[in-house]
Amino acid sequence: MKALSSIYTWADERLGLDDLLHFAQKKRVPEHAHSAWYYWGGISLFFFLVQAITGVLLLIYYRPGPDAFESTRQITYEIHFGWLIRSAHSWAANLMIAAIFVHMFSVFFMKAYRKPREFGWWSGMVLLLVTMVFGFSGYLLPMNELAFFATKVGLDIPNSLPVIGHKIATLVRGGPEVNEFTVQRFFALHVVVLPALFIPLLGFHLWLVQKHGNAVPPAEEAKPPAQRKSIPFFPNFMMKDLAMWLIALNVLALLASMFPWDLGAPADSLKPAPTGIHPEWYFMSSFQVLKLFGQWFPGAAGEALGMILFTLGLVMWFLIPLYDPSGKSGQRARWATYFGLFALSILLVTTIWAYAALN
Amino acid sequence: MSKTVSQSPGQESPPDTDVATRRAFVWAALGAAGVCYAGAIGYPVYRYLASPVERAEAESAVTEVTLKDAQKLPLGSVLMFKFGPRPSMLIHHQDGSWVALSAVCTHLGCTVQYQPARNVIHCACHGGEYDPVTGKNISGPPPRPLTRYVAKVTDTGVVVSRT
Numbered sequence: 001m002k003a004l005s006s007i008y009t010w011a012d013e014r015l016g017l018d019d020l021l022h023f024a025q026k027k028r029v030p031e032h033a034h035s036a037w038y039y040w041g042g043i044s045l046f047f048f049l050v051q052a053i054t055g056v057l058l059l060i061y062y063r064p065g066p067d068a069f070e071s072t073r074q075i076t077y078e079i080h081f082g083w084l085i086r087s088a089h090s091w092a093a094n095l096m097i098a099a100i101f102v103h104m105f106s107v108f109f110m111k112a113y114r115k116p117r118e119f120g121w122w123s124g125m126v127l128l129l130v131t132m133v134f135g136f137s138g139y140l141l142p143m144n145e146l147a148f149f150a151t152k153v154g155l156d157i158p159n160s161l162p163v164i165g166h167k168i169a170t171l172v173r174g175g176p177e178v179n180e181f182t183v184q185r186f187f188a189l190h191v192v193v194l195p196a197l198f199i200p201l202l203g204f205h206l207w208l209v210q211k212h213g214n215a216v217p218p219a220e221e222a223k224p225p226a227q228r229k230s231i232p233f234f235p236n237f238m239m240k241d242l243a244m245w246l247i248a249l250n251v252l253a254l255l256a257s258m259f260p261w262d263l264g265a266p267a268d269s270l271k272p273a274p275t276g277i278h279p280e281w282y283f284m285s286s287f288q289v290l291k292l293f294g295q296w297f298p299g300a301a302g303e304a305l306g307m308i309l310f311t312l313g314l315v316m317w318f319l320i321p322l323y324d325p326s327g328k329s330g331q332r333a334r335w336a337t338y339f340g341l342f343a344l345s346i347l348l349v350t351t352i353w354a355y356a357a358l359n
Numbered sequence: 360m361s362k363t364v365s366q367s368p369g370q371e372s373p374p375d376t377d378v379a380t381r382r383a384f385v386w387a388a389l390g391a392a393g394v395c396y397a398g399a400i401g402y403p404v405y406r407y408l409a410s411p412v413e414r415a416e417a418e419s420a421v422t423e424v425t426l427k428d429a430q431k432l433p434l435g436s437v438l439m440f441k442f443g444p445r446p447s448m449l450i451h452h453q454d455g456s457w458v459a460l461s462a463v464c465t466h467l468g469c470t471v472q473y474q475p476a477r478n479v480i481h482c483a484c485h486g487g488e489y490d491p492v493t494g495k496n497i498s499g500p501p502p503r504p505l506t507r508y509v510a511k512v513t514d515t516g517v518v519v520s521r522t
C-alpha cells in the first residue's frame with residue numbers, strides 16, 4: 001500500500017492527477033425520472049471499444065480481396081476461438097447501432113439538442129451515419145452469399161439517381177459488378193478511413209458532453225433549482241456507468257457464444273439470389289420506403305422520389321436544433337415531440353412492414 | 360454501499376472494524392470477479408493469437424517427409440524443402456552420396472546455401488560456413504553443426520527422416 005501511494009504521489013506531481021480527481025468529483029450528473037437514458041451514450045461507446053479490439057484481432061487473420069471468404073472460413077473453423085471473436089464483432093456491431101439509436105431518440109425527446117448543445121447533436125448524427133457505413137462495409141467483408149447480394153442491392157440504390165447515380169455506384173463498387181475489388185476497397189474504408197473519421201469525431205462529441213454537462217429534460221428544467229437533484233460524476237455516476245458496461249459485456253458474451261454468427265455459403269454471382277434476401281435490420285426501413293415508392297410510381301422515378309423524401313426527412317432531423325423554438329424559451333415545444341414520435345413510428349412501421357413482406 | 364451496519368446482538372466488535380472488514384470483503388470479491396473476467400477474456404484471446412504457433416508445433420512433430428521424384432536430382436546439386444516448418448536441404452554429392460541437413464544457420468537462424476563450386480555450405484548473414492557432408496560448423500560465428508537427417512533413396516523419391 002505504501003509503495004502504491006508513493007508511486008501515485010510521484011505520478012501526481014508530474015501529471016496533476018489530484019486536480020483531475022477533484023474535477024471529476026465536482027462534476028455532477030442530474031438525477032430525475034429519466035436519468036436511465038443517460039447511460040446509452042456510454043453503452044454505445046463501450047460497443048465501439050469492443051469493435052476496435054475485436055476488429056484488430058480479426059485483422060490478424062483476415063485477408064481481403066480474392067481470399068476474403070477463405071480467410072473468414074479459416075477464422076471461423078480453424079483458428080482457436082476465431083468463431084467467438086467474429087461472432088462478438090458481428091453482434092457488437094448490431095448492438096452498437098441499436099444503442100446509438102436509443103441514445104439519439106432519448107436525446108431528441110429530452111430536447112438535449114437545444115442551445116448550447118447543437119454541435120453535440122450534429123456530431124452525434126454524423127457518428128451514427130459513419131457507424132452505419134461501418135456496418136455496410138463490414139457486412140461485405142466475409143464475401144458470403146448474403147453479403148454479396150445485400151451489397152449488390154444496396155449499391156443499386158444510387159443507380160436510380162439521374163446522371164451521377166450510375167457513376168457513383170460504379171466507383172464505389174470498383175466496376176460494374178461486386179467482386180474482389182469491391183471487398184478490397186470496402187476493407188480500406190472499414191479499417192482505415194472510417195476509424196480515422198470516427199475517432200476524432202468521437203473525441204469532439206465527448207469533449208462537448210464534458211463541456212456542457214448532461215442536459216435535463218424540459219420537465220426538470222421547469223422545477224426550481226432547489227428541487228433538482230444530482231449525483232457526483234465520480235465515483236457515483238462512473239460506478240453506475242461501469243455497471244452498465246458490465247451488463248453490456250455479459251449480454252454480448254451470451255449472444256456471441258450462444259448464437260455464433262453464421263458464415264454461410266461463398267458468394268457466387270452465377271447462383272440465383274436466395275429468396276428473402278434483405279439488408280441488415282438498420283437499413284430495412286429505408287429499403288422498404290424505396291420499395292414502396294418503386295411500387296407506387298413507375299420506373300426509376302419512384303425510387304428517386306423515395307430517396308429524395310428520405311433525404312429531406314434526414315436533413316430536417318439533422319437541423320432540428322435550428323428551428324425548435326423552445327431553444328430560447330425553455331418551454332416544451334409540442335410539435336418537436338410529435339415530429340420525433342412521427343419519425344420513430346415511421347421507422348418502426350416500415351421496418352416491421354419490410355420484415356413482414358419477406359415471407 | 361451503505362455505511363450503516365446492523366449489529367446483531369452479542370456482537371462485540373465496534374462498528375468501525377465491522378465496516379472495515381465488510382469493505383475489505385467487498386474489495387476482495389470485486390477483485391476475484393475481475394480476475395475471472397480477465398481470464399474469461401484473456402484465455403480465448405491468447406489461444407486465438409497462438410493458433411499459428413500451435414499449428415507450427417504440430418507440424419514440427421513430423422518425423423518423416425517424402426520428396427517425390429527427388430531421386431532424379433543431378434550430381435552436385437541441392438534441393439531445398441521444408442521438414443515440417445523448417446527449411447532444409449537435400450544435397451546429391453559428386454560421389455553419389457545423399458545428405459539431408461537442416462538449412463537453418465545455428466548462429467542467428469538465416470537460411471544457408473550450398474555452394475557446389477566451393478563445396479561448402481555458406482551463410483550470407485555473417486559468413487558462417489559448414490561442411491556439406493557432416494554439417495559440421497567449420498568457420499565463422501556458428502556455434503553448432505547443422506542438424507542432420509537420414510536420407511533414403513527409393514524408386515519414386517527420397518524419404519527424409521529424423522535420426
Ligand code: HEM
Pocket residue numbers: 048051052054055056058059062072086089090092093094096097131132134135138139140141142190191195261
Ligand atoms: C476500429 C474499428 C474496426 C476494425 C479494425 C474492424 C475490422 C474488421 C475486419 C478485419 C472484419 C473482417 C472479418 C470478418 O468478416 O469477420 C470486419 C468485419 C465486420 N465489421 Fe468491423 N471493424 C471495426 C469497426 C466496426 C464497427 C464500428 C462496425 C459496426 C458498427 C463494424 C461492423 C462489422 C461487420 C458487420 C463485419 C462483418 C462480420 C462478419 O460477418 O464476419 N466494424 N471488421
Ligand code: FES
Pocket residue numbers: 464465466467468469482483484485486487499500501
Ligand atoms: S546467421 Fe548464419 S552466420 Fe550469422
